[in-house]
Amino acid sequence: MFMGHYAPAVWDTKRGHAVPLIPLWLGFLAVQFIDIIFASLAIFGVEGAGTMIGGVPIFDIPYSHSLLSALILSIIGAAIFMAIVKPRSRKAFFVFALLIFSHWILDLVVHRPDLPLYPGGELMLGFGVWNYPLAAFVLEMGLLLLAFVFWMHVTVPISRIFSIAPWILFTLMGALQYFAIVMPGLQVQNGTFDMAAAPQGVFLGISALLVFAFIAGAVAAIERGRPSKFKR
Protein backbone atom coordinates (compact mmCIF):
# COMPACT_ATOMS: atom_id res chain seq x y z
CA MET A 1 0.00 0.00 0.00
CA PHE A 2 1.15 3.59 -0.51
CA MET A 3 -1.20 6.44 0.44
CA GLY A 4 -3.72 4.09 2.14
CA HIS A 5 -1.07 3.51 4.84
CA TYR A 6 -1.80 6.96 6.21
CA ALA A 7 -5.42 6.15 7.09
CA PRO A 8 -4.72 4.55 10.53
CA ALA A 9 -2.55 7.53 11.55
CA VAL A 10 -5.58 9.65 12.50
CA TRP A 11 -6.98 6.99 14.81
CA ASP A 12 -5.28 8.44 17.90
CA THR A 13 -7.06 11.78 17.29
CA LYS A 14 -9.85 10.03 19.23
CA ARG A 15 -13.24 11.61 19.70
CA GLY A 16 -13.34 13.31 23.07
CA HIS A 17 -9.58 13.54 23.55
CA ALA A 18 -8.45 17.14 23.83
CA VAL A 19 -4.84 16.11 23.35
CA PRO A 20 -4.03 12.97 21.32
CA LEU A 21 -1.37 10.68 22.79
CA ILE A 22 1.04 11.36 19.93
CA PRO A 23 1.49 14.24 17.46
CA LEU A 24 -0.27 13.44 14.20
CA TRP A 25 2.81 14.11 12.06
CA LEU A 26 4.72 11.42 13.97
CA GLY A 27 1.81 9.04 13.39
CA PHE A 28 2.23 9.81 9.68
CA LEU A 29 5.90 8.76 9.96
CA ALA A 30 5.11 5.67 12.08
CA VAL A 31 2.74 4.17 9.48
CA GLN A 32 5.55 4.42 6.91
CA PHE A 33 8.37 3.33 9.26
CA ILE A 34 8.70 -0.04 7.50
CA ASP A 35 8.95 1.70 4.13
CA ILE A 36 11.45 4.19 5.60
CA ILE A 37 13.64 1.18 6.50
CA PHE A 38 13.00 -0.22 3.00
CA ALA A 39 13.96 3.10 1.32
CA SER A 40 17.16 3.29 3.40
CA LEU A 41 18.09 -0.30 2.48
CA ALA A 42 17.33 0.47 -1.20
CA ILE A 43 19.77 3.40 -1.11
CA PHE A 44 22.52 0.99 -0.04
CA GLY A 45 21.43 -1.59 -2.62
CA VAL A 46 20.43 -4.16 0.03
CA GLU A 47 16.76 -4.29 -1.00
CA GLY A 48 14.41 -3.07 -3.70
CA ALA A 49 15.62 -4.86 -6.82
CA GLY A 50 12.54 -6.00 -8.73
CA THR A 51 12.17 -9.00 -10.99
CA MET A 52 9.31 -9.91 -13.29
CA ILE A 53 7.77 -13.20 -12.16
CA GLY A 54 4.76 -14.46 -14.08
CA GLY A 55 4.38 -11.09 -15.80
CA VAL A 56 4.19 -9.06 -12.59
CA PRO A 57 6.95 -7.18 -10.73
CA ILE A 58 8.02 -8.87 -7.49
CA PHE A 59 10.25 -6.87 -5.18
CA ASP A 60 13.08 -8.18 -3.06
CA ILE A 61 12.17 -6.85 0.42
CA PRO A 62 13.04 -9.66 2.89
CA TYR A 63 14.52 -7.53 5.69
CA SER A 64 12.06 -4.64 5.83
CA HIS A 65 8.84 -6.47 4.93
CA SER A 66 8.90 -9.98 6.44
CA LEU A 67 6.26 -10.60 9.13
CA LEU A 68 9.00 -11.21 11.71
CA SER A 69 10.78 -7.97 10.70
CA ALA A 70 7.51 -6.05 10.93
CA LEU A 71 6.98 -7.28 14.51
CA ILE A 72 10.56 -6.42 15.52
CA LEU A 73 10.49 -3.05 13.72
CA SER A 74 7.20 -2.17 15.47
CA ILE A 75 8.93 -2.50 18.84
CA ILE A 76 12.21 -0.83 17.84
CA GLY A 77 10.40 1.94 15.97
CA ALA A 78 8.00 2.61 18.85
CA ALA A 79 10.99 2.89 21.21
CA ILE A 80 12.67 5.38 18.83
CA PHE A 81 9.50 7.50 18.49
CA MET A 82 9.02 7.46 22.29
CA ALA A 83 12.58 8.77 22.69
CA ILE A 84 11.83 11.57 20.19
CA VAL A 85 8.59 12.86 21.73
CA LYS A 86 8.69 11.66 25.36
CA PRO A 87 4.85 11.59 25.47
CA ARG A 88 2.89 12.15 28.68
CA SER A 89 1.63 8.53 28.73
CA ARG A 90 3.41 5.21 28.21
CA LYS A 91 0.33 4.10 26.27
CA ALA A 92 1.80 6.08 23.36
CA PHE A 93 4.26 3.19 22.91
CA PHE A 94 1.37 0.92 21.87
CA VAL A 95 -0.07 3.58 19.58
CA PHE A 96 3.28 3.81 17.78
CA ALA A 97 3.79 0.03 17.68
CA LEU A 98 0.28 -0.60 16.28
CA LEU A 99 0.65 2.18 13.69
CA ILE A 100 3.99 0.74 12.55
CA PHE A 101 2.57 -2.79 12.34
CA SER A 102 -0.53 -1.61 10.44
CA HIS A 103 1.86 -1.07 7.50
CA TRP A 104 2.44 -4.81 7.11
CA ILE A 105 -1.28 -5.67 7.33
CA LEU A 106 -2.21 -3.11 4.65
CA ASP A 107 0.74 -4.20 2.47
CA LEU A 108 -0.49 -7.80 2.80
CA VAL A 109 -3.75 -6.73 1.12
CA VAL A 110 -2.27 -4.94 -1.91
CA HIS A 111 1.20 -6.43 -2.54
CA ARG A 112 1.76 -9.11 -5.11
CA PRO A 113 3.24 -12.08 -3.17
CA ASP A 114 6.59 -10.71 -1.98
CA LEU A 115 6.12 -10.63 1.82
CA PRO A 116 7.95 -13.53 3.53
CA LEU A 117 7.24 -14.75 7.07
CA TYR A 118 10.89 -14.18 7.99
CA PRO A 119 13.96 -13.03 5.99
CA GLY A 120 14.85 -15.83 3.61
CA GLY A 121 11.54 -17.67 4.08
CA GLU A 122 10.20 -19.27 0.92
CA LEU A 123 6.49 -18.72 1.48
CA MET A 124 5.58 -15.33 -0.02
CA LEU A 125 2.40 -13.54 1.05
CA GLY A 126 0.36 -10.80 -0.63
CA PHE A 127 -3.26 -10.75 -1.82
CA GLY A 128 -2.28 -8.72 -4.90
CA VAL A 129 -5.00 -6.04 -5.04
CA TRP A 130 -2.38 -3.94 -6.94
CA ASN A 131 -3.09 -6.28 -9.87
CA TYR A 132 -6.36 -4.33 -10.17
CA PRO A 133 -4.92 -0.79 -10.31
CA LEU A 134 -8.19 1.17 -10.40
CA ALA A 135 -9.82 -0.90 -7.62
CA ALA A 136 -6.62 -0.46 -5.58
CA PHE A 137 -6.77 3.31 -6.18
CA VAL A 138 -10.38 3.44 -4.93
CA LEU A 139 -9.44 1.29 -1.90
CA GLU A 140 -6.35 3.30 -0.88
CA MET A 141 -7.80 6.75 -1.53
CA GLY A 142 -11.12 5.68 0.01
CA LEU A 143 -9.35 4.71 3.24
CA LEU A 144 -7.43 7.99 3.17
CA LEU A 145 -10.61 9.98 2.51
CA LEU A 146 -12.37 8.38 5.51
CA ALA A 147 -9.33 9.23 7.63
CA PHE A 148 -9.25 12.88 6.44
CA VAL A 149 -13.01 13.28 7.01
CA PHE A 150 -12.55 11.91 10.55
CA TRP A 151 -9.56 14.24 11.13
CA MET A 152 -11.61 17.28 9.97
CA HIS A 153 -14.52 16.14 12.15
CA VAL A 154 -12.55 16.04 15.44
CA THR A 155 -10.55 19.25 14.88
CA VAL A 156 -11.42 22.90 14.18
CA PRO A 157 -9.49 25.16 11.79
CA ILE A 158 -8.13 28.37 13.37
CA SER A 159 -8.43 30.14 9.99
CA ARG A 160 -9.72 29.51 6.49
CA ILE A 161 -6.38 28.31 5.15
CA PHE A 162 -6.48 25.40 7.60
CA SER A 163 -9.84 24.24 6.27
CA ILE A 164 -8.47 24.20 2.70
CA ALA A 165 -4.89 22.97 3.30
CA PRO A 166 -5.81 19.37 4.24
CA TRP A 167 -7.70 18.95 0.96
CA ILE A 168 -4.79 20.36 -1.05
CA LEU A 169 -2.59 17.75 0.66
CA PHE A 170 -5.19 15.04 -0.03
CA THR A 171 -5.23 15.94 -3.74
CA LEU A 172 -1.42 15.88 -3.89
CA MET A 173 -1.41 12.47 -2.19
CA GLY A 174 -3.94 11.24 -4.77
CA ALA A 175 -1.66 12.43 -7.58
CA LEU A 176 1.32 10.64 -5.99
CA GLN A 177 -0.76 7.48 -5.68
CA TYR A 178 -1.74 7.75 -9.33
CA PHE A 179 1.79 8.21 -10.67
CA ALA A 180 3.54 5.74 -8.33
CA ILE A 181 0.99 2.91 -8.22
CA VAL A 182 -1.87 3.22 -10.75
CA MET A 183 0.23 4.11 -13.82
CA PRO A 184 2.78 1.29 -13.43
CA GLY A 185 -0.11 -1.02 -12.45
CA LEU A 186 -1.93 -0.29 -15.73
CA GLN A 187 1.34 -0.87 -17.62
CA VAL A 188 1.74 -4.26 -15.91
CA GLN A 189 -1.84 -5.07 -16.95
CA ASN A 190 -1.32 -4.26 -20.63
CA GLY A 191 2.19 -5.73 -20.77
CA THR A 192 4.10 -2.46 -21.37
CA PHE A 193 5.71 -2.24 -17.93
CA ASP A 194 9.49 -1.96 -18.24
CA MET A 195 11.26 -3.05 -15.05
CA ALA A 196 14.60 -1.63 -16.27
CA ALA A 197 13.02 1.83 -16.58
CA ALA A 198 11.23 1.67 -13.21
CA PRO A 199 12.75 3.64 -10.32
CA GLN A 200 15.08 1.44 -8.25
CA GLY A 201 18.01 1.68 -5.85
CA VAL A 202 19.31 5.10 -4.80
CA PHE A 203 16.73 7.06 -6.84
CA LEU A 204 13.80 5.04 -5.47
CA GLY A 205 15.09 5.21 -1.90
CA ILE A 206 15.76 8.96 -1.90
CA SER A 207 12.50 9.90 -3.64
CA ALA A 208 10.51 7.71 -1.22
CA LEU A 209 12.20 9.34 1.80
CA LEU A 210 11.50 12.82 0.36
CA VAL A 211 7.82 11.96 -0.16
CA PHE A 212 7.47 10.59 3.41
CA ALA A 213 9.24 13.66 4.85
CA PHE A 214 7.15 16.07 2.77
CA ILE A 215 3.83 14.51 3.83
CA ALA A 216 4.80 14.39 7.53
CA GLY A 217 6.03 18.02 7.29
CA ALA A 218 2.77 19.14 5.67
CA VAL A 219 0.76 17.40 8.42
CA ALA A 220 2.95 19.03 11.11
CA ALA A 221 2.14 22.44 9.57
CA ILE A 222 -1.59 21.70 9.21
CA GLU A 223 -2.10 20.20 12.68
CA ARG A 224 -0.86 23.45 14.31
CA GLY A 225 -3.84 25.17 12.75
CA ARG A 226 -6.39 22.44 13.53
CA PRO A 227 -6.55 21.92 17.32
CA SER A 228 -8.92 19.33 18.79
CA LYS A 229 -12.59 20.30 19.08
CA PHE A 230 -12.69 18.94 22.61
CA LYS A 231 -11.83 20.99 25.68
CA ARG A 232 -9.11 19.89 28.09
Ligand SMILES: [Zn+2]
Ligand atom coordinates in the same frame (compact mmCIF):
# COMPACT_ATOMS: atom_id res chain seq x y z
ZN1 LIG B 1 5.61 -1.31 2.47
